[in-house]
Amino acid sequence: MRAFCASIxxxxxxxxxxxxxxxxxxxxxxxxxxxxPETPTLCxxxxxxxxxxxxxxxxxxxxGTATWAEPGGLLxxxxxxxxxxxxxxxxxxxxxxxxxxxxxxxxxxADGCVDCEGELIAAVRxxxxxxxxxxxxxxxxxxxxxxxxxxxxxxxVFKEFPHTDFVKAGEDCVDLTLKAAxxxxxxxxxxxxARMIDIFLTSREPMRGFVDRLRxxxxxxxxxxxxxxxxxxxxxxxxxxxxxxxVTDGDRAKGDLIxxxxxxxxxxxxxxxxPDFLTPEEAxxxxxxxxxxxxxxxxxxxxxxxxxxxxSTILLGEVLRRGMPGVAVGTIWDPMAVxxxxxxxxxxxxxxxxxxxxxxxxxxxxxxxxxxxxxRRDTVQRFGASLVPLGDCAAIRVGxxxxxxxxxxxxxxxxxxxxxxxxxxxxxxxxxxxxxxxxHGAFSPIAAEILYVAVDGPYPSxxxxxxxxxxxxxxxxxxxNPHAEEAAE
Numbered sequence: 317m318r319a320f321c322a323s324i325x326x327x328x329x330x331x332x333x334x335x336x337x338x339x340x341x342x343x344x345x346x347x348x349x350x351x352x353p354e355t356p357t358l359c360x361x362x363x364x365x366x367x368x369x370x371x372x373x374x375x376x377x378x379x380g381t382a383t384w385a386e387p388g389g390l391l392x393x394x395x396x397x398x399x400x401x402x403x404x405x406x407x408x409x410x411x412x413x414x415x416x417x418x419x420x421x422x423x424x425x426a427d428g429c430v431d432c433e434g435e436l437i438a439a440v441r442x443x444x445x446x447x448x449x450x451x452x453x454x455x456x457x458x459x460x461x462x463x464x465x466x467x468x469x470x471x472x473v474f475k476e477f478p479h480t481d482f483v484k485a486g487e488d489c490v491d492l493t494l495k496a497a498x499x500x501x502x503x504x505x506x507x508x509x510a511r512m513i514d515i516f517l518t519s520r521e522p523m524r525g526f527v528d529r530l531r532x533x534x535x536x537x538x539x540x541x542x543x544x545x546x547x548x549x550x551x552x553x554x555x556x557x558x559x560x561x562x563v564t565d566g567d568r569a570k571g572d573l574i575x576x577x578x579x580x581x582x583x584x585x586x587x588x589x590x591p592d593f594l595t596p597e598e599a600x601x602x603x604x605x606x607x608x609x610x611x612x613x614x615x616x617x618x619x620x621x622x623x624x625x626x627x628s629t630i631l632l633g634e635v636l637r638r639g640m641p642g643v644a645v646g647t648i649w650d651p652m653a654v655x656x657x658x659x660x661x662x663x664x665x666x667x668x669x670x671x672x673x674x675x676x677x678x679x680x681x682x683x684x685x686x687x688x689x690x691x692r693r694d695t696v697q698r699f700g701a702s703l704v705p706l707g708d709c710a711a712i713r714v715g716x717x718x719x720x721x722x723x724x725x726x727x728x729x730x731x732x733x734x735x736x737x738x739x740x741x742x743x744x745x746x747x748x749x750x751x752x753x754x755x756h757g758a759f760s761p762i763a764a765e766i767l768y769v770a771v772d773g774p775y776p777s778x779x780x781x782x783x784x785x786x787x788x789x790x791x792x793x794x795x796x797n798p799h800a801e802e803a804a805e
Contacts, residue, residue, distance in 0.1 A: 317497060320410045321366050322380030322403045323419035324436070325359035327387035327457060329550040329623025330425055331776045333675045334389035338398065343724055344705065345384040349406065352382045357702050358479065359384055361486025362419045362453060369490065375415070380406040382419070386725045387623040396426035400436055407443050414497045416440055417451040417490060422458020422473075423548040430553055430786055434463035441467040451493030453485050456516075456546040459555040460507065469496050470503050471561060473543035475527050477518045478754040483701055492540055492563070503540060503563050506571030508579035510558040511791050511798035513549050513779040516589045519756045523589045526582070539564055539574060544582065549779050550623055552786045558582060583799070586792055591616075591753075593770035596634050604640065608764030609745045616752045616768055617775040618678065621727035625649055626750045629671040629679035630771050632719070635748070636682070641716030642745035646733045647706070651723045657688045657710035664688045668712065670721060675774040686712040690738035695722070697736065699729035699754070711737035718744070727751040730758040 326336060345357050352363045360382045370377035380403050385391075407416065418440070424432040433454075440450060451470040454460070456477060465471070472489040474482050495501045516523045530542045541563040547556050560579040564571040593616070594602070603611040613631070620626035626649040635643050653670035660666050665687045672681040690711040696703045707723030718739045728749035731741035741747055742762050749755045760766065776782040780793050790798035 317375045317414045317494070318378065318410070318412065319366055319375040319415040319417065320378045320380060320407060320413050321362050321417045321419070322406060323360035323362065323382040323384070324399050324403060325419065325421035325424065326385035326391065327421050327423040327455070327548060327623060328389070328391055328425040329387060329775070330390055330552040331550055331774070331782070332389035332623045333774055334623065334625060335392065336385055336388040336390065336395070337392040338395045340385035340388060341383045341395070341399070343707070344386045345382070347382040349379050349381060352379060355702055356483055356486065357382070357384050358482050358699070359421050359453065359455065360419045361483045362417045362490055365487045365490040366417060369494065375494070378410040387621055389623060391424060391426035391432070393427040396429060396432060400439070403436070404439055404443065407440055411444070413444050413448050415449050415451070415493055416444055417493055419453050419486065422454035422460070423551045425551055425553060431459070431461045431463060431555070434461040437464050437467045449493050449497040451489045453489045455479065456544060457548040458545060459548065459551060459553040460545045460559050460561065461555045465505050465507055468505070469493065470541070470563060471505060471543070472541050473545060473561060475518065475530060475543065477516060477546065478757045480700055480757050488541060501540060502566035504566055504568040504571055506562045506564065506568060506575040508560045508575035510560065510579045510583045511789060512558045512583055512586050513547060513556065513791050513793065514558060514586055514589065516544065516546050517591060517753050519753060520591070522585050526585070539571070542574070542578070549782070550776050552784050554786045554788060556784070556787050557789070557791055591768035593768050596631050596769055596771055599767045599769040600634060600638065600640070602767060603746045606765060610742060610747050610763060611745065611765045611767060612755070612759050612763040613746060613748045613767045613769050614752065614755060615748060615750050615771055617771055617773050617777050618750050619727050619752045619775070620649065620725040620750060621754060622752060622775055624773065624775050625674040625678065626725055626727065627671045627673055627678060628771060628773050629682050630773070631748060631769060632671070633679055633682065635717055636715060639715060640746070643748065644718040644734050644739050644741065644744045644746070645748045646720040646728050647722040647726070647750060648719055649725045650721050654708050654710045654721045654723050657712065657721065658691055658708065660688055662688055662691050678773045684714045686714050689713050689718065692737060695736055697726070697730045697733045698758070704729060706733070709737055711739055728755045731762060
């Protein structure tokens with residue numbers, strides 16, 4: 317059995333002041349055919365899963381390109397077309413194929429193409445023909461279009477947020493797609509549109525119990541796979557919003573019923589799966605008064621994982637204004653400041669301007685006399701089984717506050733974002749991280765308390781006020797009852 321795999325992924329914030337081009341893919345992760353590392357990236361876990369099958373002789377594997385760019389702004393048209401055509405040419409050269417498996421994100425939008433993944437899957441289908449089985453993995457923060465469903469045989473989505481199950485999702489997708497190719501199953505995909513824009517943290521109820529029940533359904537054999545598409549509120553897509561996706565073994569009617577029931581239950585949770593958001597003042601007051609430490613504070617809307625820069629100084633500025641020692645901040649994206657720190661050297665004390673460079677809504681640059689406490693080239697942090705590049709990094713100290721400056725934009729996944737720069741995370745009173753919830757899995761074991769802080773900035777965090785142009789379906793919370801027409805039928 318001949319199998320092909322490839323991965324092209326990024327998450328596009330169409331409201332971000334940033335723009336994305338090939339340099340972002342090259343800086344984050346780019347592996348030509350045969351050069352994918354042993355460890356998976358978030359969207360390329362299908363590679364090691366297929367390699368394991370190839371090692372047993374089950375398949376003959378042909379690997380294509382695997383690449384990932386840190387979430388950012390609108391993707392450059394030429395970059396998208398170049399990467400798309402690169403993979404499509406690899407598919408043509410690999411023919412004939414029994415299986416094609418694609419590791420995608422699902423929220424990539426390019427200049428002139430609002431459904432990149434749908435276009436790619438449809439093009440692969442045209443090349444391989446109707447008999448080849450196509451399997452796809454998606455991040456739940458994606459836009460599920462009809463074009464994607466029509467051209468894929470199997471779709472598996474990460475269930476967890478934080479995405480601690482991305483390896484399992486890759487393995488499950490490979491398993492189901494190979495079974496379909498062998499004729500052991502006849503996958504049918506059902507989708508129900510929940511018509512809601514929301515945040516679904518699976519690290520807390522009610523989503524924790526909801527996801528556990530989805531896994532039970534799979535384990536019992538009720539369905540082959542069941543997934544929740546959370547949607548990505550910062551991507552202006554006609555397919556934006558939460559959806560339920562069910563894969564059954566040849567029983568579309570059953571899948572439709574299950575998807576509808578689960579989707580209605582998900583809609584009943586609207587607004588309940590979000591964390592309790594605090595203002596910067598509330599969060600700092602609460603953290604300052606805490607007896608147990610460290611208190612982890614998530615600056616959720618300045619999250620590079622959501623496509624913004626990660627250089628907001630608003631929360632840090634309030635810390636410095638209050639004169640709060642024992643605080644560590646990770647990270648502030650500022651390649652120029654990092655370069656100046658390397659030029660100054662470890663132990664140097666000098667005047668430095670850092671942060672606040674990319675948006676008028678992310679605070680002013682900070683001007684301070686800093687001490688360079690640690691410099692490190694090609695720094696990485698862990699996220700489950702993967703390694704995430706941070707580039708060259710500098711740790712600086714200002715008035716008892718330790719700050720990590722990085723060259724490659726990345727959200728915080730692990731305490732080693734501090735530890736690798738000589739800042740012992742567990743010894744700090746307060747840890748401020750730029751992340752929505754991916755930090756939770758690795759930080760919760762050391763955190764005395766976790767606070768989610770809503771700092772206004774360039775991220776479109778209020779859907780009812782966001783000026784969507786592509787989105788035309790009625791959606792909660794933009795309208796109170798987006799299912800009114802359906803209910804009247």
